[in-house]
Amino acid sequence: MAEKYKLTNIDGRKISVKNHIFTWSNLISFLRILISVPIIWLHIQNDYEVNLLITGVIVIGVFSDYLDGVVARWRDEVSELGKVLDPVADKSLAGILFAYTVWLGLIPLWFLVVAVIRDLLIVAGSIHIKRTRGKVAMAVFSGKVSVNVLAVYWVSVFFFPEWVVAHQVFMVCSLIVMAYSFYYYVQRFNQIRKGAEFN
Numbered sequence: 001m002a003e004k005y006k007l008t009n010i011d012g013r014k015i016s017v018k019n020h021i022f023t024w025s026n027l028i029s030f031l032r033i034l035i036s037v038p039i040i041w042l043h044i045q046n047d048y049e050v051n052l053l054i055t056g057v058i059v060i061g062v063f064s065d066y067l068d069g070v071v072a073r074w075r076d077e078v079s080e081l082g083k084v085l086d087p088v089a090d091k092s093l094a095g096i097l098f099a100y101t102v103w104l105g106l107i108p109l110w111f112l113v114v115a116v117i118r119d120l121l122i123v124a125g126s127i128h129i130k131r132t133r134g135k136v137a138m139a140v141f142s143g144k145v146s147v148n149v150l151a152v153y154w155v156s157v158f159f160f161p162e163w164v165v166a167h168q169v170f171m172v173c174s175l176i177v178m179a180y181s182f183y184y185y186v187q188r189f190n191q192i193r194k195g196a197e198f199n
Helices: 002-006 024-034 036-045 052-074 080-103 109-133 141-159 164-193
Strands: none
Touching: 024 036, 024 052, 024 080, 036 052, 036 080, 052 080, 052 141, 080 109, 080 141, 109 164, 141 164
């Protein structure tokens, strides 16, 4: 069974991964981590009301999540650091913003705890792969879908706090997608552990 996995790249095709650190795509990912600070600061300064400036900063943060990957492929600068930095930026931005909305009383604490535990387990798997295989596995598409669904849930709560029913729907959707994505990560982890090639 292990031999079968060694013959197949589970990412579909082999991608040239560099060891570069200072790339445009990595800079974009790093800035996404920091963008939560002006969002929260502006919201507090504006008496916890959303305005056009806050909306613009949020749009930049969302757009950067797509831009870093596009730039990395366009400039042929997919890097080992980028494979780490992109999901870390996603999880950091989401974690900080969700923690803020928990503090505001708009999202239940248990939801944040579930999301954090899931992410910590995925990170633990990534660290194990790095130690045993010598490189980091790329984030998977279902992980990006999960981040996007979580973003929809957060936006609905942050911009439209009175839409209680919609919040419940988006929360359930987020939990389902997070569970599916986690299952996919576990499957991928087991394939890599058994010897599958990966980017």
